[in-house]
Amino acid sequence: MKHLSKEEFDDLQKFYRINLINSCTGYKSANLLGSISKEGVENVSVFSSITHLGSNPAMLGYILRPTTVPRDTFKNIKETGLFTVNHIVKDLISEAHHTSAKYPEEISEFDKTNLEQEYKDGCKAPFVKGSPVQLICKYQNEYNIKENGTILVVASIEDIYFNEELVSDSGFLQLDKGGVVTINGCDGYALPSLLDRFEYQRPKK
Amino acid sequence: MKHLSKEEFDDLQKFYRINLINSCTGYKSANLLGSISKEGVENVSVFSSITHLGSNPAMLGYILRPTTVPRDTFKNIKETGLFTVNHIVKDLISEAHHTSAKYPEEISEFDKTNLEQEYKDGCKAPFVKGSPVQLICKYQNEYNIKENGTILVVASIEDIYFNEELVSDSGFLQLDKGGVVTINGCDGYALPSLLDRFEYQRPKK
Numbered sequence: 001m002k003h004l005s006k007e008e009f010d011d012l013q014k015f016y017r018i019n020l021i022n023s024c025t026g027y028k029s030a031n032l033l034g035s036i037s038k039e040g041v042e043n044v045s046v047f048s049s050i051t052h053l054g055s056n057p058a059m060l061g062y063i064l065r066p067t068t069v070p071r072d073t074f075k076n077i078k079e080t081g082l083f084t085v086n087h088i089v090k091d092l093i094s095e096a097h098h099t100s101a102k103y104p105e106e107i108s109e110f111d112k113t114n115l116e117q118e119y120k121d122g123c124k125a126p127f128v129k130g131s132p133v134q135l136i137c138k139y140q141n142e143y144n145i146k147e148n149g150t151i152l153v154v155a156s157i158e159d160i161y162f163n164e165e166l167v168s169d170s171g172f173l174q175l176d177k178g179g180v181v182t183i184n185g186c187d188g189y190a191l192p193s194l195l196d197r198f199e200y201q202r203p204k205k
Numbered sequence: 206m207k208h209l210s211k212e213e214f215d216d217l218q219k220f221y222r223i224n225l226i227n228s229c230t231g232y233k234s235a236n237l238l239g240s241i242s243k244e245g246v247e248n249v250s251v252f253s254s255i256t257h258l259g260s261n262p263a264m265l266g267y268i269l270r271p272t273t274v275p276r277d278t279f280k281n282i283k284e285t286g287l288f289t290v291n292h293i294v295k296d297l298i299s300e301a302h303h304t305s306a307k308y309p310e311e312i313s314e315f316d317k318t319n320l321e322q323e324y325k326d327g328c329k330a331p332f333v334k335g336s337p338v339q340l341i342c343k344y345q346n347e348y349n350i351k352e353n354g355t356i357l358v359v360a361s362i363e364d365i366y367f368n369e370e371l372v373s374d375s376g377f378l379q380l381d382k383g384g385v386v387t388i389n390g391c392d393g394y395a396l397p398s399l400l401d402r403f404e405y406q407r408p409k410k
Contacts, residue, residue: 001339001366003326009263016376021260023378024338024365026292027387027397028257029231051256052233053268054353055226058214061268061350061357063258087231093400101406112409121208133229134206143348145266147359148259152266154352160229161206171221172390173228181400182232182387185377188402192232192387192395195298199392201306204317 023185027192030183032096033062034084034117034126035076042108042126043072044115045099048183050085058157060085060137066149072105074153077139080124083155086131089179093189121159132163132178172197228390232397235388237301238267239289239322239331240281247313247331248277249320250304253388255290263362265290265342271354277310279358282344285329288360291336294384298394326364337368337383377402 009017028048035043053059064074077083088096095113103109110117110126117126127134136159143152166173174194181189214222233253240248258264269279282288293301300318308314315322315331322331332339341364348357371378379399386394 002369002372003364003366005364006263006362009261012376018260019376020365020372020378021263021362022257023376023380024340024362024367025255025257025265025290026234026236026338026385027232027380028234031231049256050230051254051268052227052230053350053355054270055223056214057353058211058226059353060230063256063266065259085230090400094403097403098406098409101408103408107408133231135229140352141350143350143357145258145346145348145357145359147345147361148262148264150258152348152350152357154350156352157211157226157229159208159210160225161208162229164207167207167225171217171224171228172393173225174393175228175232175389176395180231182397184380184397184399185402187404188377188379188399190381190397190399192389192397194389194393194395195295195386197390197393198299198302201303203306203308203312204303 019185027190028183030088030181030189032086032088032099032115032128032131033073034086034128035073036080036125037076038079041106042110042117043076044109044126044128045073046096053154059154060157061152061154064151064153081139082125083137084123084125084127085135085137086128087133087175087178087180089130089132090181090191092130093181097187132166132180133173134161135159224390232395233388235293235386235394237291237293237304237320237333237336238278239291239333240278241285241330242281243284246311247315247322248281249314249331249333250278251301258359264359265362266357266359269356269358286344287328287330288342289328289330289332290340290342291333292338292380292383292385294335294337295386295396297335298386302392337371337385338378339366340364
């Protein structure tokens with residue numbers, strides 16, 4: 001095994017370090033967040049930090065980094081109070097990844113990619129058409145992580161839309177049935193296949 | 206698309222709801238956290254909420270849920286200040302998942318599973334043998350998420366160990382080369398294959 005210690009991280013070339021540290025925590029969720037400004041400008045942006053926070057109430061969080069792109073999403077969320085979460089599928093990885101380009105605030109990424117917006121059920125924020133799992137989320141709070149200046153954005157899950165082929169009798173959404181991808185590092189997209197599911201585990205005697 | 210709104214979540218059977226909400230945010234990281242109590246009792250426990258927080262300084266976080274198992278891990282981390290993160294591979298998913306069983310504090314999951322501990326470089330906390338990416342992390346802080354009583358635990362990455370076959374010239378750890386898995390929902394384990402990587406994206410004209 002190759003070993004690198006904290007002191008050695010500082011000697012790494014900048015992008016080597018970014019790639020290494022971004023890929024060393026494991027696979028990440030792959031989502032497109034849809035939002036809209038108070039002036040009506042749409043935004044769609046790739047996120048790999050959406051994290052389950054709890055089932056009851058249904059909540060999720062994401063990490064906002066001080067130096068990265070998705071500031072427009074955050075600004076829109078603060079203005080309108082809501083956003084959509086749309087799982088990224090295999091055929092859209094290239095288009096999805098392009099939303100990480102830094103477009104000016106007045107440009108909609110829907111106009112610069114082949115991603116298509118859709119609107120439904122009176123939700124102001126746009127969804128991404130073709131995504132097999134879509135959520136409407138409401139902003140709840142934010143926590144400043146003082147150790148590095150990032151922000152944990154906390155939101156409630158208000159609505160869930162899913163392709164019915166994905167769901168099992170027990171409510172499990174089998175994501176590989178929808179071609180949902182996962183992110184490896186900053187820019188790697190991988191397609192998982194389900195290996196197995198396990199029962200609730202009890203201690204062995 | 207099937208649609209369920211927040212009001213309908215409450216009418217779902219308890220485990221249906223847990224499965225649905227846990228699988229609706231996308232794939233999760235699959236890690237075993239190794240720790241040790243001040244009395245020297247080892248603990249190893251599966252976590253699906255390890256999240257990248259930043260590259261410089263190298264930091265990660267995980268979510269501690271009030272009602273779930275990994276309290277022993279947290280107690281140990283508070284006592285000793287450190288823990289290891291070990292990526293779960295395909296051949297160990299069944300053993301890894303069994304660490305979610307609620308064993309008494311004085312029982313080491315290493316004694317109840319085929320997971321093997323290893324020690325190196327003076328790190329007090331145990332690693333999981335055979336894991337192709339392993340980290341030593343130091344406790345930094347915790348943030349109470351008042352909306353649902355969870356805690357975001359923030360830690361620095363002090364050391365990285367990785368199988369050299371995984372790393373590219375640019376520092377990217379290609380996790381599928383090591384058979385690293387991802388978690389779908391509460392109890393689904395999936396094996397990803399890399400589809401593609403993308404360059405840094407610049408706006409189109």
